[in-house]
Amino acid sequence: MLLDAIVRASRDVTETSARSRKIERLAALLNDAAPAEAALAVGWLIGELPQGRIGLGPAAINAARDVTAATAPALTIATVDEAFAGIADMSGAGSTRARVTALRELFALATATEQEFLSRLIYGELRQGALEGVMADAVARAAQLPAADVRRAAQRAGSLPLVARAALDEGAAGLRAFGVQLFRPLQPMLAKPADDMADAMSRLGHAALDYKLDGARIQVHRRDDDVRVYTRRLNDITPAVPELVESVRTLPIREIVLDGEAIALRPDGSPAPFQVTMSRFGSRVDVDRLRADTPLSAFFFDMLQLDGDSMLDAPSSARFDAMRQALPAPLIIPRLVTGDEAEATAFMRRSKDAGHEGIVAKALDAVYDAGRRGGAWLKVKQADTLDLVVLACEWGNGRRTGWLSNLHLGARDPQNGGFVMLGKTFKGLTDAILEWQTAELLAREIGREGHVVHVRPELVVEIAFEGVQASARYPGGVALRFARVKRYRSDKTATHADTIDRVRAIHMSST
Numbered sequence: 001m002l003l004d005a006i007v008r009a010s011r012d013v014t015e016t017s018a019r020s021r022k023i024e025r026l027a028a029l030l031n032d033a034a035p036a037e038a039a040l041a042v043g044w045l046i047g048e049l050p051q052g053r054i055g056l057g058p059a060a061i062n063a064a065r066d067v068t069a070a071t072a073p074a075l076t077i078a079t080v081d082e083a084f085a086g087i088a089d090m091s092g093a094g095s096t097r098a099r100v101t102a103l104r105e106l107f108a109l110a111t112a113t114e115q116e117f118l119s120r121l122i123y124g125e126l127r128q129g130a131l132e133g134v135m136a137d138a139v140a141r142a143a144q145l146p147a148a149d150v151r152r153a154a155q156r157a158g159s160l161p162l163v164a165r166a167a168l169d170e171g172a173a174g175l176r177a178f179g180v181q182l183f184r185p186l187q188p189m190l191a192k193p194a195d196d197m198a199d200a201m202s203r204l205g206h207a208a209l210d211y212k213l214d215g216a217r218i219q220v221h222r223r224d225d226d227v228r229v230y231t232r233r234l235n236d237i238t239p240a241v242p243e244l245v246e247s248v249r250t251l252p253i254r255e256i257v258l259d260g261e262a263i264a265l266r267p268d269g270s271p272a273p274f275q276v277t278m279s280r281f282g283s284r285v286d287v288d289r290l291r292a293d294t295p296l297s298a299f300f301f302d303m304l305q306l307d308g309d310s311m312l313d314a315p316s317s318a319r320f321d322a323m324r325q326a327l328p329a330p331l332i333i334p335r336l337v338t339g340d341e342a343e344a345t346a347f348m349r350r351s352k353d354a355g356h357e358g359i360v361a362k363a364l365d366a367v368y369d370a371g372r373r374g375g376a377w378l379k380v381k382q383a384d385t386l387d388l389v390v391l392a393c394e395w396g397n398g399r400r401t402g403w404l405s406n407l408h409l410g411a412r413d414p415q416n417g418g419f420v421m422l423g424k425t426f427k428g429l430t431d432a433i434l435e436w437q438t439a440e441l442l443a444r445e446i447g448r449e450g451h452v453v454h455v456r457p458e459l460v461v462e463i464a465f466e467g468v469q470a471s472a473r474y475p476g477g478v479a480l481r482f483a484r485v486k487r488y489r490s491d492k493t494a495t496h497a498d499t500i501d502r503v504r505a506i507h508m509s510s511t
Contacts, residue, residue: 001037003080003110004073005029006044007117013045017416019134026138030168038142039165040077044121046135046160050081051088054122056099058445061119064103069112080106080118123446124456131417132160132495143167145175153178155371156312158187158234180257180310185219185230187371188259189302190496191360194378197345200361203378206339208316208364209347210301212357212379213333215263216277216491218298220248222256229262231281232491239284243291244298253326255307259368260300260333270355274487281491299333301360304368316376317364337364348380357381384466384506386411386480386498387489389419390459393441395451396426396434403434404441404453409463409483411476411500419457420476420500428464428485437488460489460497468507476500478507 009029013022026045030038043050056064083106087099107115136154140147145167153167153175154160166174180186194200201207217232227245228238238245244262264272264280271277272294280296303323304311311319317337324332336347348359358381366376388409396405406426410419429437437459444455464486471479480503 001033001041001077002073003075003077003114003117005032006041006077007073007114009041010045010117011113013134019415022134023138023141026135027141030138030142030164035165035169037077038139038168039161040081042135042139042164043161044077046132047121047124048161049084049121050161051084054084054088054099055090055095056087056103056122057443058123058447060096060100061103061122064100064107065115065119067104067108069107069115070109071111073111073114075106075109075111075114079109124444124458131414133414134417136160139164139167143171145172149175152370155187155369156180158185158371180305180312182221182223182255182257182305183226183228185221185234186304187234188217188219188232189369189371189377190373191377191379192373192375193502194361194380197348197359197380198341200378200380201339201341201344203375204361204363206364207337207344208320208362209336209338209344209359210362211299211334211351211354212360212381213261213263213299214271214274214355214357215261215299216274216281218244218260218262219304220244220256220258220260220298220300222248222251222253224254225249232496233493237281240281240287241296242287243296247298247331251327253307255305256303256326257305258300258323258327259302259304260298260331262296262298264294265297278490298331300327300331301333301335302368312368312370315365315367316362319368385462385464385486386503387460387492387496388422388463389457389494389497390437390441390455390461391419391421391457392452392454393437394424395453400426400434402438404438405429405434407437407461407485408452409461409480410457410497411503412494412497413500419494419497421474422476422500422503423471423474423479423483425463425480425483425485427483433485433488457494460492460494462486462489468503470507476503478503 009025012025016022029041033041083102087102090098110118136151137147140150150167154163157163157178219230221228227249228236229241229244231237264277266272276294280290280294283290303319306322338344351359361378363376388411390407391410392408393404394406396403406424408421408424410421413420440459441455444458445453446456447454463483465480465483467481468478469481
């Protein structure tokens with residue numbers, strides 16, 4: 001298949017707002033491709049490279065584009081994929097120059113519109129609306145399978161391109177392979193916010209309440225002595241967290257998959273700040289010293305597999321009971337099962353008094369809906385916060401001269417793709433955060449307008465605020481009041497950011 005076919009599909013999807021027409025157009029593209037080609041098309045159109053980051057920043061990409069474009073489309077997607085793989089594998093002295101040379105050679109084979117598409121793909125700036133929900137439905141249409149089955153398989157596999165290839169090549173039989181598999185982490189089940197405890201209890205009735213820890217989500221897989229630990233983003237961090245490995249390896253169990261939280265606790269048992277916990281995930285050097293200085297504890301709240309038997313479709317009450325039989329009490333998160341609002345409120349107060357964020361209320365009959373943020377899990381916290389994406393940043397002045405300071409914040413738009421700007425904030429930024437975010441944002445720079453640096457929408461930041469108000473200034477029609485940075489969420493990707501629909505719902509509930 002020619003790259004031009006994907007470029008034209010991308011353009012067509014961008015130019016239509018109707019979801020049904022997007023799905024129809026993308027399904028037609030996939031039907032014209034071989035399964036392996038379709039998998040690449042799916043990944044590229046949702047902004048994913050199989051190779052991940054390939055070591056090329058804006059300056060390198062601009063340098064590579066300084067070449068005469070081809071006059072007619074002839075570049076195949078197989079050639080592009082091979083080129084990206086070769087670039088990603090380059091390392092050592094002179095590798096940056098070699099990457100630019102290889103990319104220039106690729107761009108010389110591409111038309112101007114293909115060059116633009118490839119540049120945006122490498123930047124992470126493909127926002128044509130072919131997000132995973134639309135694309136999953138297009139895969140289902142092309143494979144003539146129920147959309148719910150494709151989405152479920154993608155959630156369990158953690159990779160829509162992988163599922164697309166299986167669906168188009170093997171049909172329903174291919175989808176059935178995507179259950180729980182040891183050492184292939186699943187997308188975690190997520191919770192929706194509730195307004196307060198009364199709201200959560202009225203929606204769920206008799207429910208299980210878990211402490212909501214201010215830690216980092218982990219998924220642990222074990223077979224015999226082989227134990228691996230994965231983050232919320234499905235990254236393998238096993239070498240960085242030996243104490244978590246040891247805590248699961250000692251269990252009298254042959255195979256198990258657990259869902260929980262890792263958290264650094266102070267000597268008095270109270271939680272250390274979230275950034276302290278996350279600092280353990282990023283380093284694999286001098287791990288013994290880091291472990292001694294900042295030990296991690298694991299608390300589990302769900303079990304997805306036990307001794308070869310998947311528990312994804314078992315009700316949550318059964319999963320928890322089985323986990324309680326398999327794990328010692330110190331590894332299990334505090335839980336209360338109740339239908340009484342006063343009792344639930346007292347339990348939440350105990351969670352807050354212990355230094356945690358609040359509680360997560362869970363329906364007792366809910367299956368484990370991997371990757372979904374449904375109404376079966378509801379998180380209750382005292383302060384209003386949103387997880388938003390940094391779209392741009394402004395250079396500071398005064399004592400912040402030389403640092404990127406004022407953040408442009410965006411909510412995810414699941415209908416049209418991309419992000420909707422909600423406002424700016426420079427509040428809540430310590431010197432340490434300013435220094436860190438300046439380096440991280442410059443590494444993601446895609447362009448400048450005066451003192452504004454535009455960046456790839458990758459960094460997720462938790463924003464506390466005091467309300468949402470109507471605003472004609474921003475395209476979403478709403479803006480945050482008194483927004484301030486609480487923390488960066490390095491455990492989340494932009495696909496996990498809060499949606500503009502969530503922000504509008506908050507606004508409607510206060511008017």
